[in-house]
Amino acid sequence: MSKEKLTFEQILSLDLPNIILYAAPIMIGLVALEWYLSYRHKKDYYDNKDTIAATVIGLVNVAMSAGLKVATFGIILFFYNMVPWTIPNTWWSFILCLLWLDFWRYWAHRIAHENRFWWATHVTHHNSEKYNWSVSFRLSWTQHIKIIFFIPVALAGFHPVMFFIVHQIAVLYQFWIHTEYIHKLPKPIEYIFTTPSHHRVHHASNEKYLDKNYGSTFIIWDRMFGTFMHEEERPAYGLTKQVNSYNPITLNFHEWTDIFRDVKNSKSLKEAYAMVFSRPSELEKVKAKFKEDEQVKV
Structure with a gap:
């Protein structure tokens, strides 16, 4: 209507x-x-x-x-x-x-x-x-x-x-x-x-x-x-790489800080884009691939 x-x-x-x-x-x-x-x-x-x-x-x-x-x-x-x-x-x-x-x-x-x-x-x-x-x-x-x-x-x-x-x-x-x-x-x-x-x-x-x-x-x-999972054993909580801080500022902005650092250290726009928008669980693999490509160029 x-x-x-x-x-x-x-x-x-x-x-x-x-x-x-x-x-x-x-x-x-x-x-x-x-x-x-x-x-x-x-x-x-x-x-x-x-x-x-x-x-x-x-x-x-x-x-x-x-x-x-x-x-x-x-x-x-x-x-x-x-x-x-x-x-x-x-x-x-x-x-x-x-x-x-x-x-x-x-x-x-x-x-x-x-x-x-x-x-x-x-x-x-x-x-x-x-x-x-x-x-x-x-x-x-x-x-x-x-x-x-x-x-x-x-x-x-x-x-x-x-x-x-x-x-x-x-x-x-x-x-x-x-x-x-x-x-x-x-x-x-x-x-x-x-x-x-x-x-x-x-x-x-x-x-x-x-x-x-x-x-x-x-x-x-x-x-x-397709993203459902039953609870089986008791989970371990937190991140795969823990922050180890109780500072609210750190807890809110540590990932933004890491993104800024990774973009700053990027060697190309393609790498910078990947540092911002990659899947977090695959980030280390993405970084390793760019590092490998850079070594090949050298």
Whole structure:
């Protein structure tokens, strides 16, 4: 159906609630509870310095998200106004929006693991050697540029307010799956939804688990596109090459620094391009190939 174009003023006048901000005290309380249980049960699920680093990263990210809300809305609003159709605001359209958004979250997440530039916007979430609810706070300060992956949601005709609400719900869903205390759930749930078991595999540095289970809310995309992996032995968490730092600045920018250094040391535009956009898991092979080619030239 046809629609009237929305304006910035109309959207801003709604004063939309920040659901994540309201949920923050509950999440912090659950982190404290999980930390206490881990301490009491003598589990190795927490590292105090790591948790502090994650909390600092999370708080800065919440502040950045609030500051960038207008810009984010502006992008979604622009593309929503580009198309002549709209999807009615009904209960079923919220479910449809969640499915469509989650489809693009899967691809955004997958690309963030398979392309070094986008990996730099995501690596912060993976550079902890622990797996607990505080890890859900570790979202890169440069992740906000990934808004471009969600433009298809606006182009489909979902109202920007619906996008705003559903996106926050999708982000909040990520919190509960970052724990080792919840084991496998009943099969129907495990088959459709992303669960702690699935996401533990995703955070693993074990070779067999690498680049698996990208699903955000639904695991069905991994099953459809061949990236699903069952949890077997307990994963080893973190990166294949650990950062060994608790500094939030380092945790957010170490990959960007490495990219800059590799580009600076490149001998050609082709090599520089490869240093930025190669698959992270194949980067050492790519570097070795360029080094070999250079020696042949000499």
